[in-house]
Amino acid sequence: MLITDIRAHHIRIPYDAGVASFRQGASAISALDMAIVEVSTDAGITGWGDAFAYVCPRTTCTAVDEMIAPQARGQQVPDAAGIPAFMEQVQRNLHLFGRYGITMFAISGLDIALWDLAAKVKGVPLHRLLGEARRARIPAYASLLRIGTPEAVARECQAALRLGYSAIKLHETTAAPVFAAREAIGAKIPLMVDMNCPMDGATATAFAQSCRDAAPMFIEEPVWPPEDFATLAQVRANGGLDIAAGENACTAQQFRQMMTAGAVSYAQPSVTKVGGITEYLKVVELADEMGVKLAPHSPYFGPGLLATLHLTSLRESGFIEVFYMKRAACFWRGRVDVDANGSVEVPQGPGLGYEPDKEVMERYRVSLAGGAASFTGGASDFFFGSSATLFCAVFRSSTTFCREATPAFKASICRLAASSFC
Secondary structure, X not given: OEEEEEEEEEEEEEEEXXXXXXXXXXXXXXXXXXXXXXXXXXXXXXXXXXXXXXXXXXXXXXXXXXXXXXXHOOOXXXXXXXXXXXXXXXXXXXXXHOOOOHHHHHHHHHHHXXXXXXXXXXXXXXXXXXXXXXXXXXXXXXXXXXXXXXXXXXXXXXXXXXXXXOOEEEOOOOHHHHHHHHHHXXXXXXXXXEOOOOEOHHHHHHHHHHOHHHOOOEEXXXXXXXXXXXXXXHHHHHHOOOEEEOOOOOHHHHHHHHHHOOOOOEEOXXXXXXXXXXXXXXXXXXXXXXXXXXXXXXXXXXXXXXXXXXXXXXXXXXXXXEEOOEEOOOOOXXXXXXXXXXXXXXXXXXXXXXXXXXXXXXXXXEEEEOOEXXXXXXXXXXXXXXXXXXXXXXXXXXXXXXXXXXXXXXXXHHHHHOOOOO
């Protein structure tokens, strides 16, 4: 069976996170940008992958199209035993472009798709191809976006518990919201604090010490830069709390450096960043050897979430991370939503278990029009109010629009949106 084509699809699904926010610089992000990788074969079987994209979807898609596709198009589809060697050769061929960041995100997308294909060929779910599933449902924790005020944090935590979530993760960098969350959820609910790499070692140590009485399960990525494993190890040794990190690490090699330094109690491989399922499995083996726990990173809703469910099912314990938000649509027809008991079912179909909803893909696809990104479907009814307002929101946030679109095209969009932002 031959790989006949590899395509990257830029999908943008709006979301509503209530009082919480997700920001990059001065810009608030109000949609999930995804780079969904489709691997076609001459046997008519399709594999689906997921390359990390957040605020760089066009860059990631370009990396898939220009770097990854030529490496695999026309090649035999490897079976499970052959995927590691296949992917190592891809990594070797592309090492000139760096072993971290966009290159590895794109590699991750291909890798996930190949594992999807390998399991589909065998007619089994991915977890059965990899080993023995220990769990059919995975407990989910609500991963709240940044909120800030203690009162609002407390309300959102209580709301998440009412929806069935059995654990909470904050994205906060001050102690008051952490204590507010603990008071709101009680002593028995696991609480995690993701900091997104803001502090130097001394400040991070002081923060950890100040939060000890709130008893978080761990604090996540407290140190800048995230690859400063020596400083992270000092915070772990002196802060009095367990440390989690690894969502920004790529390849098992970087995780080995992290664990050897004694920097983490919990390793957090992200299957859409680390190099896909192949590198994720290497991290798992390494963590078991070195006595480090696993807390996989999975704040996404594409094939990467399905892959993480399968991988997590192979362990006797551990949560699945779920972004706490209302999405305009779901690829999987609601089948990966958190149930009333706070868990997500592990897919049982061949491969990743589900095929993406093509109607959703088409509706929320971002394509090129006049050199600029544009929606092909009508996501606007979710919370933008009208298609014209949606165009306005998309293009106002698109540097590509400002740089590449023709004046005539800009003018037509402005007239359509009745907006003055141009």
